[in-house]
Amino acid sequence: MSDPTATPTGRTALLDVAKVQKTYTGQGRTVEAVRDLTFSVGNGELVCIVGPSGAGKTTLLKVIAGLLEPTSGTVTLDGTQVTGPPPSMAVVFQEYxxxxxxxxxxxxxxxxxxxxxxxxxxxxxxxxxxxxxxxxxxxxxxxxxxxxxxxxxxxxxxxxxxxxxPQVLLMDEPFAAVDAQTRADLEDLIRSLWHKLGVTILFVTHDIDESVYLGERVLVLSSSPTVIMEDLTIDLPDERNQLDTRSSPRFAELRHHVYEQIQLAKHRRGGEPAPAGATGASAATTPA
Amino acid sequence: MQTVLRWGRSLFVALALPVVLVTLWWVLSAGSTNYYSPPLQTILTTFGEVWFGPRLVDDVLPSVTRLVIGYAGAVVLGVGLGILLGANRTLRRLTEPVLEFFRAIPPPALIPILFLFAGIGDTAKIIVIVFGAIWPVLLNTVEGVRAVDEVLSDTSRSYGVSGWARMRHLVLPSASPQIIAGMRQALSISIILMVISELFGSFNGLGFAIIQFQRSFAIPEMWSGILLLGILGFVMSLLFALFERRSLRWYHGLRRSQRGEK
Incomplete structure (x- = not known):
């Protein structure tokens, strides 16, 4: 971990999100949706972002996609700052x-x-x-x-x-609106496409099982205003399938852990300090 | 066999009432001695004599030409301005009061003024049609353009669909159901204004012919002209329905699937 541009799985960073903050202003009130997000996605990595509902996941994804301008902070793709939708990025939205x-x-x-x-x-x-x-x-x-x-x-x-x-495929809760069996099929489709194409995938979801099943890494977000509570490496074998992977003890452990974090996240907002024992938390603790 | 039966049924449903009405007209007017309502038989005989002669070129053609040009002008201007106003909030708010004012003026009231400026030729008549028919197209286009789905818009942006491609592949198709609804209203307004503009200060046209027949007490001829106007309007709306069905096939399919039909 001596290389500052490397991600926890040891890959060179392709996508860099640095100190991104997004505040919506409108009609006499301001809402801070995203407080301070910093993370990197390595080249060829499959990273899931999971967080409680209303955690500003869609806001974050739109900022990364260049569809929304951050209030402060930067998104860098392959060395170039994102100021509009980059031609090497594709987005799959929830509302097909x-x-x-x-x-x-x-x-x-x-x-x-x-x-x-x-x-x-x-x-x-x-x-x-x-x-x-x-x-x-x-x-x-x-x-x-x-x-x-x-x-x-x-x-x-x-x-x-x-x-x-695309170099980077962004997916915003793509399977939230399909039935459970179809969802399992589509999850396997994503894993197999990822293997076949070597594309970098950033997958936003509210489904804890899905994030653990799909990802190499899972980023756990706090409630809005959002910070990253944890950057968790998923050490499940690369070959995954719905039956064995989901019933493996390690899957249960990881799932349990992420679930705990999400429960914490529901009660904790970005401004508050991390509770003792939170592993690998990179939450910003700047006072509000 | 089933389809043939179904076709036969819908044909029967469509034609039943018109046949009854024409028969009634025919029978009730058969022995008519009233000068102003001659027997239908007389009207139909006159119809052939009047309209399948030089009047086809002298009156029907100029009318239809003005109608087509005026209508097309209203559609092109309406859609063009509508896109501009729909896409630009400031422009929309700036122009709204003026547009509301002009929309409130009944187009026939403009005829005397227009004839002063543009003479009594084709130009003035076409302007009258454009001025009256543009509103439903314009207002519906503005609404349609404003209502472009946010997700579709984001999708287009993220895939680099911008500028003219955005207009062609996103904005226009997405607004097309509203635009076409406006065009349908504009068509009937155009036909009305075509006739009205020919009633005053005219040398030719269907409206001119009808008023001329009436003034010279050529009553069956007058009736046949009204009949022809009816047929013209009917054919136009039939053509329009065909156009609509073709261009909005996706929209009707989408609506059906949203309602859970197949």
């Missing part, structure tokens, strides 16, 4: 029903961002085909999103992100 263009077919939805990249037609077709195949939707290319089930729609959104060939 509102993130796919209902007037376009599945294929057109996946292709549109590639057109913006001024890519040749043949190359576009190839990427679209490969991406749809990778998410198991090769047959559905000419359907409209609203003709598909929720899980399939989210697969289309994932395919669109994959075809975009």
């Amino acid at each position: 029903g509102r993130s796919l263009f209902p007037w376009m077919t599945v294929e057109q939805n996946v292709e549109l961002p590639l057109k913006q990249k001024k890519m040749a037609k043949e190359r576009r077709a190839e990427l679209v085909r490969d991406a749809l195949e990778a998410v198991g939707l090769a047959e559905a290319h000419s359907a409209y999103p609203w003709q598909l089930s929720g899980g399939m729609q989210q697969r289309v959104a994932i395919a669109r992100a994959v075809a975009y060939q």
Whole structure:
């Protein structure tokens, strides 16, 4: 850990979030959504961010995606400061029903961002085909999103992100609105895509099990105004599956630990000092 | 067989009332000696004589041309201005009172003034149509553009869909259900204004022909002109329905799936 740019799993940092703070001001009152967030995501890493509801997770993700300007602090991607949506980043939103263009077919939805990249037609077709195949939707290319089930729609959104060939894939509670079985399938899809593509994934969720099952690292957020309570390395084997991994003792331990942290987080806001015994907490303790 | 039956049924439902009404008109007017309401048979005979002759080019064509140009102008200007105002809050607030004022003026009231400035030719008549028909298009476009979904907008931004591509792939399609609803209203307004603008100071056109027939007591001819206007309006709305069904297929499908239908 002598290299200051390395992440806890020992990878070189690709995405750097430094002292990010976001305060919303409007109509006579200000709300500090995110107080002070500092962390790095290594190249090729799969990091989950978990926090209690209302922890400013979506705010954080939008800041990282360049969709929202932080009040202070910086986000740096591959050495360049993020000031708008970077071309090497793709986002998958929670509301699949509102993130796919209902007037376009599945294929057109996946292709549109590639057109913006001024890519040749043949190359576009190839990427679209490969991406749809990778998410198991090769047959559905000419359907409209609203003709598909929720899980399939989210697969289309994932395919669109994959075809975009991003360095970093941001996912904002992507499976919160699908049923449990579909969710398990989609989690495995994410793990396998991550292995296959070597892409860096930052996955925001409120589901503790999901964060432990998916991540190499789990960042636990406090309640709003948000700080990072813990940066936990998930030392589960790389090959994971829903049955064995979830029933392993280590999974239970990690899950238990994160659950405890979240319970603490619910009662603790960013300004308060960390309780004794909190492991590896990097919470800022600047007085309010 | 099932589909044939269903088709037959819906055709019957669609045609039943018109057939009854025409038959009633035919029967009730058959022996009419009233000068002002001649038998339908006479009107129909006159219809062929009047409209399938030189009047097709001299009156129908100029009317339809003005209608098409005026309507198209209203749609293009309405959508263009609507996008501008919908996307720009300051501009919208600045122009709102003025637009409300102009919208409140009944377009036919403008005819005398317009004729002073633009003469009694096609230009003035087209301006009248544009001025009356632009409002539903403009206001609906403003609303449609403002209502672009936030998540879709974020999605577009994060994938670099900006500028003209954003307009073409996001804003316009997303506003299209509202825009098309406005266009439907504008179409009927256009037809009304086409006729009204021809009632005063005109050399040709359907409205001109009808008023001329009335003044020269050519009553069956006058009736046949009104009939033709009805048919014209009907055909226009039929064409519009086809256009709407094609361009909003996604929207109706989406709505059906949201209601849980297949």
